[in-house]
Amino acid sequence: MSIGNPKRDKALALLEREKLEGLIVFSNGTCSILRPSYLHYFAGVRPLGPRNAAVVSKAGDGVLLVEPLWDALRVSRKSWIKEVRGTEDFEGDLLDILDRFGIKGPLGIAGSVDMTYDLYGRIEKRFQIIPADFIIEEMAREKTPGEIELVKKTARIADIGFQAFLDHARVGTREYELAAEMEYAMRRAGADDVFILLSSGPHNFEMHEPRDRRLETGDVVIGEITPVCEGQFFQLCRTVILGSASPLQNEKYTLLIEALNRTLEETRAGIAASVISKTMNRVITDGGYGKYCYAPYMRARGHGFGVGSIAPGAVIDDDNHNLLEKNQLVVIHPNQWLPETGYLACGESYLIADEGCEKLSQTETRLYENKG
Numbered sequence: 001m002s003i004g005n006p007k008r009d010k011a012l013a014l015l016e017r018e019k020l021e022g023l024i025v026f027s028n029g030t031c032s033i034l035r036p037s038y039l040h041y042f043a044g045v046r047p048l049g050p051r052n053a054a055v056v057s058k059a060g061d062g063v064l065l066v067e068p069l070w071d072a073l074r075v076s077r078k079s080w081i082k083e084v085r086g087t088e089d090f091e092g093d094l095l096d097i098l099d100r101f102g103i104k105g106p107l108g109i110a111g112s113v114d115m116t117y118d119l120y121g122r123i124e125k126r127f128q129i130i131p132a133d134f135i136i137e138e139m140a141r142e143k144t145p146g147e148i149e150l151v152k153k154t155a156r157i158a159d160i161g162f163q164a165f166l167d168h169a170r171v172g173t174r175e176y177e178l179a180a181e182m183e184y185a186m187r188r189a190g191a192d193d194v195f196i197l198l199s200s201g202p203h204n205f206e207m208h209e210p211r212d213r214r215l216e217t218g219d220v221v222i223g224e225i226t227p228v229c230e231g232q233f234f235q236l237c238r239t240v241i242l243g244s245a246s247p248l249q250n251e252k253y254t255l256l257i258e259a260l261n262r263t264l265e266e267t268r269a270g271i272a273a274s275v276i277s278k279t280m281n282r283v284i285t286d287g288g289y290g291k292y293c294y295a296p297y298m299r300a301r302g303h304g305f306g307v308g309s310i311a312p313g314a315v316i317d318d319d320n321h322n323l324l325e326k327n328q329l330v331v332i333h334p335n336q337w338l339p340e341t342g343y344l345a346c347g348e349s350y351l352i353a354d355e356g357c358e359k360l361s362q363t364e365t366r367l368y369e370n371k372g
Contacts, residue, residue, distance in 0.1 A: 003081050007042060008089040008150040010139045015058045017179040023132060024123075025054040026111035031326035032193055038111045038136040039276040041307040044317070045078040046192070051090040051119070054081060057101035065093055076249040091122055101228075108132030140307045143327045146301040147232060149352065151329055153190065154234040155349070155360040157227040161186040161194070162236050162363045169240045169370050170223045172214055175200055180208035182225065186196070203342035207335075218243050222241040222345040226305075236361055239335045240368040252338050253367040259283035260365065263301075264305045267332065267357045269349065273320040277301040280334050281318070293339060305349070311323065328352045 013105065015023055027039035027047045039045050043054050049067030056062045064081040066072055072086030087093040089219045098107070107127040112120060123129060143151060164185035168178050175198060183194045197207035207224050215221060219242045226235040241249060263279045280301045283295040292298065300315035316330070324330065333347025350357040 001021060006144045007044075007055070007080070007139065007156075008060070011042075011056050011135065012058065012060055014135045014138065015056070018130070018132075019106065020108045020130060020132070021105040022053075022098065022101060023056045023108040023110065023135065025056075025136065026109060026115055027052045028114040030114065033137070033145060036228075036231065036233075036307045037147050038133065039308060040109075041140055042351050043079045043081055044231075045075050045372065046231070047075075053090075053094060055094070055097050055101065057103055058291060059101070061101045063097050065090065065097065067124055078234060091119055095122070095126070101290055102260060103127070106130050108135060110136045112230070122158075124266045127326075136307060139327050139350070141328050143329060143351070148327065150232040151234060151349075151351065152360055153254050154227055157186050157189045158225055158234045158236045158348075158364070159361050159363050161191075161196075161227060162223075162238055163224045165221075165223050165225060165238065165241055166368055166370060169200075169242065171217050171242060174212050174214050175210040176212060177211065178215070178221075182223075186225075186227045188316055189227075191314045192231075193231055195226040196223065199343065205337065206343055208218070208344065213269045217241055220344070222343055224345065229309070233307065233361070234329050234349050235328075235333075236349075236363055237335055237347045238363065239345045240370050244371065245367055245369055249341055249344075250367060252341045253344055253346065255284065255287045256288075256334045256336055256344055257365060259336075260332070260347055263332060264350070264357060266293060267324070267330075267352070269326040269328075269352050269354050271324055272320050273302075273316045273322050273324060273330075276316050276330075276332055277318045277320070284304040284334065284336060289336070292339070297337050298335075302330055302336065302347070305329065324352045326352055326354055330357075 022207050025039045027037045029047050029050050031037040031040050031046050052066045064073050064084045069086035069088050072084050075085040086258045108130045110132045161182045164182045168181040179196045186194050199207050200219045221240045224237050232291050259280045262283050266279050300317050302316035331349050335345050336341045
């Protein structure tokens with residue numbers, strides 16, 4: 001295994017802390033924006049076959065075992081793990097690797113939920129299994145320099161997706177046609193996967209999967225644009241008016257921008273995630289909309305993404321007291337339903353720093369108009 005790799009070093013430190021002799025990071029080949037792969041994150045390469053695993057011993061030995069056999073060459077060119085083996089006997093080869101590494105005591109498994117019952121049973125007969133998803137989640141909270149570069153690349157892809165959103169949000173276009181143009185633009189720019197929620201109408205209640213409704217003059221079109229590239233996620237939330245925005249719409253969107261800016265002033269490593277929610281809600285409450293900051297109108301003020309998303313929690317709300325960490329990527333959005341305007345979308349992903357946070361997208365945060 002590569003010496004000095006940040007993921008290797010983090011894994012070994014956590015194995016020592018948890019008193020584990022080894023770790024298996026398993027994947028059944030499923031890897032999407034809704035179900036990110038621990039192995040994809042750990043090994044740096046997206047698995048293809050139905051059974052794949054990285055095996056690490058507390059001594060620092062490591063192997064990446066992949067199906068199908070012929071995929072080993074592709075994987076070896078992409079992963080930082082130097083020993084890559086293709087296999088036609090996954091279970092047998094996996095147990096042989098564990099024996100070769102001299103693993104006898106507690107064995108952590110990340111991604112065990114994706115294992116078949118038979119595979120899990122064969123391992124369980126010989127080892128004390130410790131569920132270890134938390135190891136990968138903890139590792140993933142702080143982005144490595146390489147991951148930060150990928151996040152920035154993904155942010156540029158999101159910018160391209162928004163430009164397609166703005167260009168194609170026109171009267172007569174169906175919602176699913178708009179989403180298709182956005183996905184096409186982002187995949188051309190390098191996205192491996194794309195997740196889009198949007199809604200259109202004079203008074204939206206929520207964002208949802210694209211439907212067959214045709215856009216009309218005066219519509220408020222809201223979009224949540226989320227590409228993934230090489231395992232890294234980025235999200236933009238924006239609002240486009242078809243025609244000219246009314247003074248009321250401009251006024252209410254300015255309130256959301258104020259809530260976002262005030263929140264960003266408070267956001268830095270070491271604060272509780274709840275500070276984001278409470279700051280945002282306080283500004284909107286001061287604007288006269290306190291009751292609409294909470295259920296059933298609103299749910300959260302942001303969230304994590306992909307592997308590592310449980311820190312600072314699945315969602316950012318008043319009750320999430322987990323501390324933000326340096327180089328953590330967090331979605332911060334004052335998306336808000338207001339009785340006069342309906343649902344408005346505003347916000348995006350930010351990189352947490354010791355002092356403040358970094359905006360990674362180049363898309364301006366404002367209310368957009370499409371008069372074409």
